[in-house]
Amino acid sequence: MTDGLKDHDYAFRKLQNANFHHLTFERVDFSNGDLTGADLSNCLCIECDFSEAILKNANLQGTDFQHCNLGGADISGANLFFAMLETADLTDIIYDEQTQYFAMHCPEEGAFLAYKECLDYRIVQLLVPADARRSSATNTTCRCDKAKVLSIKDKFTKVSYNEAISYVDDNFIYRTGEWVVAENYNPNRWVDSTGGIHFWMTWKEACGYM
Template identity: 50%
Template sequence: MKEVWTKEGKDGSCFRGQDLSWAQGEGSSFDGADFQDSCLRNTRFRECTFRNADFRNADLSGADFRGCDLSGADLRGTDIRLSVLEGAVLSGIKTDEKTEGWEMCCPKTGAFVAYKKCVYDRIVQLLVPADAKRSSATGRTCRCDKAKVLTIRSIDCQKEYEEAWSLVDENFVYRKGMWVYADSFTEDRFRDSTHGIHFWMTREEAITY
């Protein structure tokens, strides 16, 4: 981290067009600050406030805003892919079709097919039903509360298997033709590493995981 902001306060400050990547701050106030066209890639902020801050067309990819107040912030045209928004206040924020990473990667409604990698590089093809809960944060990984196992194949698709074991929980088994259910499901979409069946939308993403 190359810069540390303290509680001295930065309300209304102008950071437009600045490279602030890898900076960090804790307990600072940036209410109404101008971050237009700035780069805040991989920044780390904890318990900071950004109420009504202007992030239009900024690069916030990989930024950590855990526990921050972003209410009313303008994220139109902003790249927030892989940003950590767990526990952040997001009420009243402004987004548009150019806000990268804001919309969920998986369909909001309806059934769809998904993939995940298991032990021994076995790739599981899942059917996520229309009534399943589903979510994704700002990255490409997704979660659901239930799914049906369609196929289990090797990476090269030359071998088929009847079962596969989770990389995270060795007691969680996927069996061909069977339904699997998460022990619970965390409703907050921005809590990424939490309860749910984790999956990818494409087979290629599952393979490279």
């Protein structure tokens, strides 16, 4: 198997530590299969069935699971960095504290500080309030629907500014001491590049954006 597999039945198969890196699967049935430790990184999975599959400690980095069934799958200890789950069925999926990049990267409750980079190398420090909607997909980028601007500083010199302009929308301006609201916030946490105030949890991560 070199490029991929189509309409194949892997249901209930033992595929521990299998190397499927960078392959394309179309309508492949992995349901109830044991894929413990398997490498599915950067795979394109089109309408595949992973329901009740064991994906413990699997490498799922960059895997496209859109329109796949992951209902009841066990992803304990798996790495889902930049996996695409936007339209996947995640009903009753099983994960644990060792599962990487599946749980929310930002706090699910309460207020917290966040950072984002804007035009002209300006780093904005934000206060995300307790009542703000917030989300993250399968990486370290997060989104919220509102925040208060605490400070704006040059990322190299730390010189302070009163305002900063968003990279994405030049009409969206952050001003020190003022609240900003994203009316286009998308509540689907698995959609990464979409409406909302995008931010990182640390100054260092924000500085690495561009």
